[in-house]
Amino acid sequence: MTDRIKMQLQCPMPELDYEIITLAHGSGGKLTNALLESTVFQLFTENDGIERRHDGALIPLEGKAVFSTDSFVISPIFFPGGNIGELAVNGTVNDIAMCGGIPKYLSLAFIIEEGMKIKDLWEVMIGVKYAAGKAGVTIVTGDTKVVEKGKGDKIFINTTGIGTLHPNADIRISNIKPGDKIIVSGQIATHGIAILSVRRGLEFESDIESDTRNLNKSVEKMLDLYGKQIHLMRDPTRGGVSSTLNELARDTHLGFELEQISLPMDKQVSGACEMLGLDPLYVANEGIFLAFVEASVADVFVEDLRRQEYGQDAAIIGTVVEDHPGTVLIRSDFGGMRVVHMQVGEQLPRIC
Amino acid sequence: MTDRIKMQLQCPMPELDYEIITLAHGSGGKLTNALLESTVFQLFTENDGIERRHDGALIPLEGKAVFSTDSFVISPIFFPGGNIGELAVNGTVNDIAMCGGIPKYLSLAFIIEEGMKIKDLWEVMIGVKYAAGKAGVTIVTGDTKVVEKGKGDKIFINTTGIGTLHPNADIRISNIKPGDKIIVSGQIATHGIAILSVRRGLEFESDIESDTRNLNKSVEKMLDLYGKQIHLMRDPTRGGVSSTLNELARDTHLGFELEQISLPMDKQVSGACEMLGLDPLYVANEGIFLAFVEASVADVFVEDLRRQEYGQDAAIIGTVVEDHPGTVLIRSDFGGMRVVHMQVGEQLPRIC
Numbered sequence: 001m002t003d004r005i006k007m008q009l010q011c012p013m014p015e016l017d018y019e020i021i022t023l024a025h026g027s028g029g030k031l032t033n034a035l036l037e038s039t040v041f042q043l044f045t046e047n048d049g050i051e052r053r054h055d056g057a058l059i060p061l062e063g064k065a066v067f068s069t070d071s072f073v074i075s076p077i078f079f080p081g082g083n084i085g086e087l088a089v090n091g092t093v094n095d096i097a098m099c100g101g102i103p104k105y106l107s108l109a110f111i112i113e114e115g116m117k118i119k120d121l122w123e124v125m126i127g128v129k130y131a132a133g134k135a136g137v138t139i140v141t142g143d144t145k146v147v148e149k150g151k152g153d154k155i156f157i158n159t160t161g162i163g164t165l166h167p168n169a170d171i172r173i174s175n176i177k178p179g180d181k182i183i184v185s186g187q188i189a190t191h192g193i194a195i196l197s198v199r200r201g202l203e204f205e206s207d208i209e210s211d212t213r214n215l216n217k218s219v220e221k222m223l224d225l226y227g228k229q230i231h232l233m234r235d236p237t238r239g240g241v242s243s244t245l246n247e248l249a250r251d252t253h254l255g256f257e258l259e260q261i262s263l264p265m266d267k268q269v270s271g272a273c274e275m276l277g278l279d280p281l282y283v284a285n286e287g288i289f290l291a292f293v294e295a296s297v298a299d300v301f302v303e304d305l306r307r308q309e310y311g312q313d314a315a316i317i318g319t320v321v322e323d324h325p326g327t328v329l330i331r332s333d334f335g336g337m338r339v340v341h342m343q344v345g346e347q348l349p350r351i352c
Numbered sequence: 353m354t355d356r357i358k359m360q361l362q363c364p365m366p367e368l369d370y371e372i373i374t375l376a377h378g379s380g381g382k383l384t385n386a387l388l389e390s391t392v393f394q395l396f397t398e399n400d401g402i403e404r405r406h407d408g409a410l411i412p413l414e415g416k417a418v419f420s421t422d423s424f425v426i427s428p429i430f431f432p433g434g435n436i437g438e439l440a441v442n443g444t445v446n447d448i449a450m451c452g453g454i455p456k457y458l459s460l461a462f463i464i465e466e467g468m469k470i471k472d473l474w475e476v477m478i479g480v481k482y483a484a485g486k487a488g489v490t491i492v493t494g495d496t497k498v499v500e501k502g503k504g505d506k507i508f509i510n511t512t513g514i515g516t517l518h519p520n521a522d523i524r525i526s527n528i529k530p531g532d533k534i535i536v537s538g539q540i541a542t543h544g545i546a547i548l549s550v551r552r553g554l555e556f557e558s559d560i561e562s563d564t565r566n567l568n569k570s571v572e573k574m575l576d577l578y579g580k581q582i583h584l585m586r587d588p589t590r591g592g593v594s595s596t597l598n599e600l601a602r603d604t605h606l607g608f609e610l611e612q613i614s615l616p617m618d619k620q621v622s623g624a625c626e627m628l629g630l631d632p633l634y635v636a637n638e639g640i641f642l643a644f645v646e647a648s649v650a651d652v653f654v655e656d657l658r659r660q661e662y663g664q665d666a667a668i669i670g671t672v673v674e675d676h677p678g679t680v681l682i683r684s685d686f687g688g689m690r691v692v693h694m695q696v697g698e699q700l701p702r703i704c
Contacts (some may be wrong), residue, residue, distance in 0.1 A: 026702075028590025028636075029695030033599065054525075055447040055586075056420030059516065061413045068408030069512055070461035075496045107421035109514050111463070145425045147702060153503040160421055160459050160512035165410065173406075234407075238380025282381075313504075322576070343381030350499060351539040 004101030004130040006084070009127070012224045013040045013122045021116045026146025036144065043129050044139050057140035059105050059144035066101025067221060068092055069160040075350045077154050078123065079193045082211030085127030088157040090212050090286060091237070091352060093135045096161050097219040098233045098289060100169025103135060105162045107167065109143040115151035124155060124308045134213035137161065154271055157291055166220060168227030175231035176252045182318040183291045183299035185218070185311050186211065186263045188241055192283035204275075208268050211310075219289065227303055229294040237352055239343050242281040244290060246342035258318035258340070259329040281330070284341050284351040292320065356438070356482040363481070365474045366390045373468040378498025384497035388496065392473060395481050396635040409456050409492035413516065418453025420444055421512040427702045429476065429506050432546045433561030437448045437479030440509040442564050442630045442638065443589070443704060445487045448513050449571040450519025450585045450641060455487060459512045462493040463503035475508060489513065501552070518572060520579030527583035533650035534670035537570070537663050538563065539595055539616045544635035545624045547703055556627075560620050563639030563662075570660035571641070576695050577656055579644040588642055589704055591695050594633040596642060597680045598694035610670035633682070634695050634702040644672065 016038055024031040070091045077084040089106065096103040108128060112121065132139055194210040196202055215235065223232065236244040249256050265280055273280045287310060293301050298316055305314040318330075328340040360571055368390055376383040422443045423556040440447050441458065448455040459478060462472065484491055546562040548554055567587065574582065588596040588648050619630055625632045639662060657666040670682075680692040 002516050024697045024699040026590075027695060027697065027698070027699065028595050029594075029699075032591075032698065033694070048534060054451055055455065056423075058418050058451065058452040059419050061415075063413075064409050065413045065417075065460060065514075066408050067457060067514065068463045069493055069510065070407075070495045071461040071463050071497050071510060073463055073499050075503075079386050096672075099406055099408040099410065101408065105419060107419060109421045109510050109512075110424040111423050111425055111508055141419055141421055143422045145423050145443065145702075147425050147505060147508075150502060151427075151505040153499060156499075156508070158421065158423060158461050158510035158512070160461075161509070162417075203614045211632055238378075239384070243380050343379060343384065344511055345376045345381070347379065347380065347381075349375040350497075 002200055006014050007130050008126045010280045011043060011126055011312065013119060014042055016118055019118055021112050021114060021118065021121065021146055021147060023114050029334055032144065033176065034124050040142065043125050045054060045123065059140060062240065064165040066096050066165055068095040068099065069158065070095060071156060071158040072348050072352060073156050075153060075352050079210055080200050081210040083124055084155060084157055085118065086131040087212045087286065087352065088159045089128055089135060092159040092161040092216050094138055094215045094235050096163040097216040098235050100166050100223065101163030102166055102220055103161050103163040103216050105140045106132065106142045107160045108139050109158040110142065111156040112146050113154050114146055114149045116154050120140035128242055134215055138160050146181060146350040153179050154206045154253040162333045165328050167222050170228045171230065171232055173232060173248065176248065176254060176292045176320060178254060178320050178322045179230055179295045180292045180320040181295050181316050182256060182320065183293055183298065184264065184288055184315055184317050185304060185305060186288040186313045187266050188267060188288065189273060189280035189283035191271050192348060192351055193269050193287040196348060206268055206272060208266065208272065210286060213287040213310055215289055215310065215316035215348055219307055219313050222305060226297060226301055230291055230309040232292040235288065236285050238284055240282045241290065242328065242340045243343055248327050250326050253325045255321045255324040256318055256328045257321055258328065260330050260332050262315050262317045264313040264315050281340055282347050286352065353420055356479065359482050360478050360481040363395060363478055364392055365471060366398035368470055368578065371470055373466060375498050375500060378496060391477060392494065393648045402420050403458060404696065408658065410697045411492060416517040418448050418451045418515040418517055420447040420451065422447060422452040423510040423683065424704060425508050425702050426704050427505060427638040428550055431550050431562055435476055435479040436509055437476035439479055439564045439638065439704065440511045441487060442512040442566050444569045445489055446587045448515040449568040452518050452523040452575065453515030453570055454518055455489045455515040457492045457566050458484065458489050458515045459493045460491050461506040461510040463497050463504055464497060465506050466498055466501045468506050474644065487568055498685060500582040507556050514568065515662065518575045520575050523584055525584060525600065525603050528600065528606060528644045528672060529608050530606060530672050530674045531647045532583055532644045532672040533647050533668050534648065535645055535654060536616065536640055536667055537657060537668050538640040538665045540616050540637055540640065541617060541625060541635035542620050542634035543638040544700060544703055548628065548700060558620055558624060559660045560618065560624065562656055563637060565639040565662055567639065567641055567662065570663050572659060573605050573660055578649060578653055581649050583644055584644040586642050587640065588637050590636055592634045594680065595695055598691060601680050602646065602678050605677045607673045607679045608667055608670055610680065612682050612684050614667050616665040616667050616670045619688055633692055634699050638704065
């Protein structure tokens with residue numbers, strides 16, 4: 001039994017007079033109050049730092065802060081390995097970590113479609129609470145809106161986070177230089193394939209679970225150890241590894257060369273990609289990051305990363321070169337090189 | 353011609369190959385990049401503080417910070433006096449001001465429905481830029497998601513803001529005490545009636561415009577002048593003046609007594625309320641605030657507030673009493689007292 005499911009059992013849903021969300025729950029009046037009192041404020045108490053009585057929160061901050069926002073519109077909202085609540089927390093926590101920040105505070109804003117079941121909303125909130133606890137961040141302020149049936153899709157969540165900058169961090173695109181090693185922290189393409197396996201009309205049986213998880217603890221540790229030798233980090237979510245690397249190749253005017261054989265990937269995931277005709281480099285991830293690291297420390301970096309949470313499959317997957325600026329190449333398992341283009345259209349909408 | 357319209361003329365929309373938003377614009381690939389490059393990054397340059405190349409922003413902050421989030425789902429997105437972009441900026445700016453904060457940085461996250469016209473998106477973004485400039489806040493990070501047609505409604509916007517705490521501010525519910533005067537900074541019920549006048553099926557002719565506007569400059573000035581003599585501020589948006597006051601009466605265990613005759617209201621607005629059978633105390637506002645102020649300074653506070661931007665109609669509208677704790681009463685124009693209940697259902701969905 002996962003910790004999240006244990007938490008669900010420890011936080012039984014309160015008895016309410018209604019089972020679904022109505023427009024009146026978004027009115028700002030009595031029902032909005034009742035909904036918040038019986039759900040949000042049950043789960044996120046003042047001990048968690050939420051200021052239930054005001055539209056904002058007061059937070060202590062020192063020095064440079066990292067600030068990041070993301071809206072989550074994933075469909076379906078419950079998927080193998082997680083739900084939209086966990087995803088919304090982990091996504092923003094990870095974005096802050098990628099900037100060299102240590103995430104501290106999150107805001108949480110719901111746009112709920114009229115007719116959503118309260119029990120589903122509760123389960124999503126359990127996911128938020130579980131993920132926030134795991135990442136060590138505090139939900140300090142929030143907002144709830146309700147839209148008519150057919151003007152939303154169950155629930156959209158925005159999380160916006162604030163972190164303090166890690167004292168050793170110097171994460172900048174301009175720090176990337178020829179010779180840098182490109183490291184991935186874990187198996188690729190897991191999230192996208194997990195979502196596809198439950199997408200209406202595409203369902204297939206598998207044990208593949210989304211890799212939604214918080215990377216901040218591992219990243220903090222790696223910054224403790226390697227500081228400025230980490231030139232850049234980025235989590236390859238929407239658009240997958242290919243989009244992230246293509247953007248960076250364009251922005252740095254450098255070339256990247258990847259080794260297909262080094263890409264860590266689960267067998268079931270690579271099988272599903274083959275079956276569906278998908279290139280795993282274009283499939284979304286949630287719980288891995290790419291790091292551009294000083295070549296001289298790349299091997300020990302990977303060794304250390306493998307000892308961190310969620311880092312056991314870390315690998316060097318490529319090198320930064322001066323040749324073919326702006327272009328990402330990959331050497332296939334058979335030795336030939338091909339260009340990894342930026343994704344043009346939409347591979348899979350609403351993946352996060 | 354308003355300044356916003358002038359800005360629109362100065363920021364002509366770039367020529368694009370497409371006229372509407374498709375799902376691929378939310379893919380994280382080439383089209384997402386192209387859309388952002390040609391719209392967001394045209395309007396919000398690095399001078400504005402946006403870090404286009406990362407998922408987060410680095411901001412300098414000192415001391416205590418105020419943090420607030422709001423999602424905006426108003427329908428229609430264009431309305432007399434503004435659009436959802438302006439509303440989204442002003443709403444969060446005002447929430448921060450209400451907490452005693454001086455708003456500094458905003459995040460901006462769009463959830464766009466497939467099929468939205470690029471020209472409408474551009475106009476919304478002009479609204480964002482105009483309002484941010486007016487309020488003196490910087491958009492530093494953002495996010496764009498696209499959902500299928502029928503799973504959203506043109507555009508939803510989340511803004512989350514950070515401000516520094518005004519050194520004189522001590523805004524706390526527990527500071528409210530018997531004898532305090534309740535002051536409103538301007539005319540009530542304007543926003544709700546402006547939206548109603550263009551709501552499908554309810555349209556009526558009027559010159560009433562939404563009061564969406566930034567209150568932070570006036571609030572900062574009032575905090576400079578009155579500091580801790582301002583016990584609480586709150587902007588009575590969704591649910592109107594009645595919801596805000598009922599919540600506060602409940603939370604303080606005090607009674608509030610209002611004077612109907614003192615409520616500043618535009619004649620057209622009060623006429624429309626009468627025509628539609630609406631009590632203006634329940635109608636949403638966007639550009640006014642309620643302040644609970646030390647009785648001894650209430651008169652001069654109002655005089656000073658009237659000299660501030662958007663403060664010309666400020667008035668004392670009531671008093672905090674020990675009697676009838678948790679209850680808001682109003683003395684009618686004819687002298688009788690009645691209870692102002694908290695709104696139960698939904699008067700007007702998607703008003704903000």
